[in-house]
Amino acid sequence: MCTILRVRWTLTPLAAPRPWLACSGCGVPRAFETTGKIRLNANGRKLDAWLIYACTSCEKTWNRPIFERQPLRAIEPSLLARLQANDPELARAESFNLDALRRKALRIEEYADVAIDKQVVDEMPRWTRIEIAMVAPHPVDLRLDRLLARELPLSRSGLPELERQGRLRIAPSRGGALRRRIGQGLVVILDIADAVERGGLWRAAAAGASP
Numbered sequence: 001m002c003t004i005l006r007v008r009w010t011l012t013p014l015a016a017p018r019p020w021l022a023c024s025g026c027g028v029p030r031a032f033e034t035t036g037k038i039r040l041n042a043n044g045r046k047l048d049a050w051l052i053y054a055c056t057s058c059e060k061t062w063n064r065p066i067f068e069r070q071p072l073r074a075i076e077p078s079l080l081a082r083l084q085a086n087d088p089e090l091a092r093a094e095s096f097n098l099d100a101l102r103r104k105a106l107r108i109e110e111y112a113d114v115a116i117d118k119q120v121v122d123e124m125p126r127w128t129r130i131e132i133a134m135v136a137p138h139p140v141d142l143r144l145d146r147l148l149a150r151e152l153p154l155s156r157s158g159l160p161e162l163e164r165q166g167r168l169r170i171a172p173s174r175g176g177a178l179r180r181r182i183g184q185g186l187v188v189i190l191d192i193a194d195a196v197e198r199g200g201l202w203r204a205a206a207a208g209a210s211p
Ligand SMILES: [Zn+2]
Pocket: 023, 024, 025, 026, 027, 030, 055, 056, 057, 058, 059, 060
């Protein structure tokens, strides 16, 4: 019977995506950054809500619609309160809304830099298998193989061979998962039975430095 170390990695991008837009201040396409500010505009009984971006070169602002021309009565009161309070969590979540950005931007610059919070969920004695559940509240522009090679004592080039041998499994299983960006709910299972003498190293890598 195999025993498992179960961990959870919460991945948080260090910066929000930057849309490139034709800047009317600069006269050329520029990268825009979120200001974290939400603006509301009432139009009779209808409401617009925007997340405000600024050109990284001239600071000209751009309003990215969160919604436009919504009948006031159709807006959930709790959402309205958060918009009015410029709720930082809501502004942050909206700044990672790639679908909304794609509808407006020429292109989108994303950052691969993520902070990783590692938590032990369950640890059986003398485990020989590590199960890593990925939690990604915001989209992360990072390939799975890069993350694993960066965080674990493994080489990126050796990962496909481990997968072929069945010592590395990825769920949900879909072709080329190693080369795809990490999605919410991805689970990685690693069999390290023949690396048990390096267990301490693996534990530190998988579960963070805490004992
Ligand atoms: Zn500009």
